[in-house]
Amino acid sequence: MAAKRSSRPETMAVHAGPAPDPNHGGVSVPIYQTSTFSFRSADEGAARFAGTDPGYIYTRLGNPTIRALEQCVAELEGGHAALGTASGMAAVSTTFLALLRPGDHVVGTDAVYGPSRLLLEKQLSKFGIESSWVPTEDLEAVRRAMRQTTRMLFVETPANPTIKITDLDACGKLAREKGTLLVVDNTFSSPVLQNPIRFGADVVIHSMTKYLNGHSDVVAGMIVAADAGLHAEIGSMLRSLGGTMDPHQAWLVLRGIRTLALRVRQAQESASRLAPWLEVHPAVAWVSYPGLPSHPQHDLMRRQMAGPGSMISFGVRGGLEAARRMIDSVRLATLAVSLGGVETLIEHPASMTHASVPRAEREAAGIRDDLVRLAVGCEAWEDIRDDLDRALAAAVPAR
Ligand SMILES: Cc1ncc(COP(=O)(O)O)c(C=O)c1O
CATH class of the missing domain: 3.40.640.10 (Type I PLP-dependent aspartate aminotransferase-like (Major domain))
Known part of the structure; x- marks a missing residue:
């Protein structure tokens, strides 16, 4: 093979x-776009059902x-x-x-x-x-x-x-x-x-x-x-x-x-540049990204994974309202749940993907109201940075 x-x-x-x-x-x-497969004879059909002929029967099977x-x-x-x-x-x-x-x-x-x-x-x-x-x-x-x-x-x-x-x-x-x-x-x-x-x-x-x-x-x-x-x-x-x-x-x-490795590496490269930039941004309270030395399992990531990936979570100063203002202000990133696509997506888990988890359990699991989840895509990292910078400035006015 x-x-x-x-x-x-x-x-x-x-x-x-x-x-x-x-x-x-x-x-x-x-693409075998068929629901069912024909048998050349009753014997062949029976053999396929008996498992003695490896041919196909029906697409659900x-x-x-x-x-x-x-x-x-x-x-x-x-x-x-x-x-x-x-x-x-x-x-x-x-x-x-x-x-x-x-x-x-x-x-x-x-x-x-x-x-x-x-x-x-x-x-x-x-x-x-x-x-x-x-x-x-x-x-x-x-x-x-x-x-x-x-x-x-x-x-x-x-x-x-x-x-x-x-x-x-x-x-x-x-x-x-x-x-x-x-x-x-x-x-x-x-x-x-x-x-x-x-x-x-x-x-x-x-x-x-x-x-x-x-x-x-x-x-x-x-x-x-x-x-x-x-x-x-x-x-x-x-x-x-x-x-x-x-x-x-x-x-x-x-x-x-077929392009998985290329996409994963490109997005990871951008995330590895964005995470330290976010970590020192005045409008950002905290950042969780396994590629950062500040991540509690940074060493474990290096042992267990071939790289830190392209998912970043961060807290927006000002809590729930500031986080929601921030995701409403992005222009390049798309406000959508999901991840792993070529385009950068941004969402607010406490009110979206994890809203079904009761608040107390959500908070105990670290899914705070200020948490914004960024699924970094394959765009140039500088463009994602500029978009986030603009959105953070709109959400958290400089003091
Ligand atoms: C970690 C994880 N597991 C499972 C699922 C469910 O997958 P699907 O939406 O394809 O049913 C998701 C979807 O967001 C996910 O993020």
Whole structure:
């Protein structure tokens, strides 16, 4: 397979997945935009259902374009195999439903993507699944939260939107010691910057809506399993629930992945310049960016990740009102939730992505009212800086 020629992310992102189309040599994977696949005979149809013929049956059960993307992401993550899903939340919910039973308990990162937490607290609690939310960057807090019934440790690192970092190696060891599964949402890093399976994760989840696709035009998810047993268990649930991908959606994401390493590095380069500039800006109270020596897990980031990424959170002096004035005043950055696209996005988590988390829990998780989340894109960093400078001046008048 082409990707085996290199383990460098730039080369892998371009080549991971199947070799050129065996039928006509198409360099780009063809889009098999079909819901169903014909059988040459009743025997062949029966053999496909029996699993003795590897051919395709029906797109919800498998499709060559989707399979190409699954192979690509599995290789990028160093996993056994992967399953494409209709959205990142379909990846999260399918994984939970496949691996959890009534009476099971989950320990999760307190500042995870709001709907992932809500899914466990509001929906899966109806089926007897319990959850506790702790700052997983504090390993003792994780250990204390674990119970006899803890079946899963669900970690998002860097976390959203605090950009705190959890030690995956330590979590992997703790999960093995306690006999629990380690599931990691790797959306914020992308496989270019972090491969949780290397540190002992059993399952890696992506919202491919973000960096993997990279162009803010597709919603999609992926579940990468570390071994065949987990892949089969989650795959069976996915086919039952039906939250699978569409072939065209898969093709778009695969196309986006070919430039993943370039985009991630360009955005990271800009973020690495913007964060120290923000840190000394008079209208900025604090900055959370793992590339800054002031970040509490700066050393951990250097051990665990290939770079600090392009997500920056910062506090605007003047609190809630000043933060909202600031995001209303940007002109180059787009006021929108999401991240990982080529364009810089800015949002206010306390009133947007994390508004569903009760205030007390939000604040305990470090999601303060003054927090503005910046998803740095691929523009020239000087243009982003000038835009932020103008917006900060409009929001926080000089004293
Ligand atoms: C970290 C993280 N996980 C999961 C999701 C859910 O993904 P989707 O919006 O593709 O369903 C998001 C979306 O913002 C996210 O940021």
